[in-house]
Amino acid sequence: MTDTSHRVYAVVLALAVFFVSWAAIAAKPWATAKPDPRLAAIAQREQRLRTDAKLVQQIVDRRLATYRIALKQRQAVIALRQRQADLARAAQASARAVAVSQTSVAPAVRVVNLPPLTVTRTS
Amino acid sequence: MLRHSFKAMGTDIELLLDAEPGERAERAFASAAAEFERLEQIMSRFRPDSELSRLNRDGRITGASHDLVRVVELALAARETTGGRFDPTVHDAVVAAGYDRTFEEIPSDSVSPSAAAARCGGAVRVEGLTVELEPGTRLDLGGIGKGYAADRAAELLALAGPCLVNAGGDLTVRGGSWPVGVADGLTLELTRGAIATSGRDRRRWTRAGEEMHHLIDPTTGRPAGGDLLRVTVVADSAAEAEVAAKAAFLGAEVDMPRVLVTADGRTILAGGLA
Numbered sequence: 365m366t367d368t369s370h371r372v373y374a375v376v377l378a379l380a381v382f383f384v385s386w387a388a389i390a391a392k393p394w395a396t397a398k399p400d401p402r403l404a405a406i407a408q409r410e411q412r413l414r415t416d417a418k419l420v421q422q423i424v425d426r427r428l429a430t431y432r433i434a435l436k437q438r439q440a441v442i443a444l445r446q447r448q449a450d451l452a453r454a455a456q457a458s459a460r461a462v463a464v465s466q467t468s469v470a471p472a473v474r475v476v477n478l479p480p481l482t483v484t485r486t487s
Numbered sequence: 488m489l490r491h492s493f494k495a496m497g498t499d500i501e502l503l504l505d506a507e508p509g510e511r512a513e514r515a516f517a518s519a520a521a522e523f524e525r526l527e528q529i530m531s532r533f534r535p536d537s538e539l540s541r542l543n544r545d546g547r548i549t550g551a552s553h554d555l556v557r558v559v560e561l562a563l564a565a566r567e568t569t570g571g572r573f574d575p576t577v578h579d580a581v582v583a584a585g586y587d588r589t590f591e592e593i594p595s596d597s598v599s600p601s602a603a604a605a606r607c608g609g610a611v612r613v614e615g616l617t618v619e620l621e622p623g624t625r626l627d628l629g630g631i632g633k634g635y636a637a638d639r640a641a642e643l644l645a646l647a648g649p650c651l652v653n654a655g656g657d658l659t660v661r662g663g664s665w666p667v668g669v670a671d672g673l674t675l676e677l678t679r680g681a682i683a684t685s686g687r688d689r690r691r692w693t694r695a696g697e698e699m700h701h702l703i704d705p706t707t708g709r710p711a712g713g714d715l716l717r718v719t720v721v722a723d724s725a726a727e728a729e730v731a732a733k734a735a736f737l738g739a740e741v742d743m744p745r746v747l748v749t750a751d752g753r754t755i756l757a758g759g760l761a
Binding site: 472473474475476477478479480481482483484485486487 | 488498501503630633651653654655656657658665666667668669673674675676677678679680682683684685686687688689690717719721729744756760761
């Protein structure tokens with residue numbers, strides 16, 4: 365009886381050891397993991413895109429700076445032209461006013477019997 | 488009616504403003520007074536650092552103020568239109584007559600005779616902001632400068648309402664109607680334009696018994712004679728009225744409303760006044 369039990373245990377143990385070993389061997393723990401070439405390609409592509417993006421950003425920055433300088437110059441030219449136009453308009457208006465005052469606006473004066481508010485005398 | 492008085496350009500300045508009292512009126516009075524001071528600093532012949540004094544001293548000024556250039560141009564144009572009766576180059580003649588300092592400082596009666604008559608009519612060139620005088624020529628812009636200042640001050644005062652600026656007899660109005668005493672019992676109501684009076688009844692003194700006054704006849708270089716005591720002229724601007732009054736006093740035909748007071752006391756209205 366005792367021998368039979370020992371044998372059964374031994375067989376069961378042997379079977380267990382066998383399956384565990386088989387599973388361990390089947391998992392190939394000694395084999396090193398190979399990198400996926402698709403992942404490597406994606407990483408390379410990402411790096412290239414980042415580099416390109418930096419270049420594009422630099423170009424955009426340069427062009428924006430140039431544009432801003434040109435814009436300021438243009439705005440200054442526009443402001444100058446506007447000032448010149450304003451001055452020309454003011455001069456024309458002044459000339460018109462002088463012409464009107466010299467041609468059509470005569471002093472209005474008459475003799476009255478009122479107490480004077482002030483007097484004119486030899487200056 | 489608001490009234491503000493002060494002294495400037497060697498005379499009494501009176502500002503009348505038809506407005507309510509307040510900050511606006513005070514600001515207008517202040518800016519008008521400041522304008523007189525600014526223009527006196529440019530055109531006074533008694534301030535050694537004025538632009539006019541520099542011009543008279545050096546015979547030439549560059550970068551002159553627009554006001555000096557404008558008044559010199561007005562004076563030169565007046566010399567042309569009055570046939571030389573109004574002439575800004577009477578400076579040396581006025582000084583020779585004894586008016587060589589501010590009027591308040593002139594001794595009213597001096598035993599020393601006046602200097603010999605000085606030549607008038609020298610050439611004056613204006614180009615841009617440069618004014619150049621012929622050697623020996625000096626300018627006196629006293630009368631026309633005062634009229635010009637009255638006109639400029641009136642523009643500033645008018646921002647606060649109808650007004651009158653009286654610069655020692657050269658007066659101008661903006662808006663409103665203003666009764667102005669001209670002679671004994673004679674009042675003119677002015678609603679537009681300006682009035683100025685020139686004569687020999689004031690600003691006079693004696694040198695060695697000879698009566699002198701500030702109105703120089705450019706043809707003789709001496710104080711003007713004649714039957715007139717003073718002339719009052721109405722014109723568009725105080726500067727123009729000042730020129731016309733002086734020219735009329737010296738015998739020019741002036742086609743403007745005017746009042747002439749003769750030495751024997753008669754008052755004559757002319758130029759459409761009745």
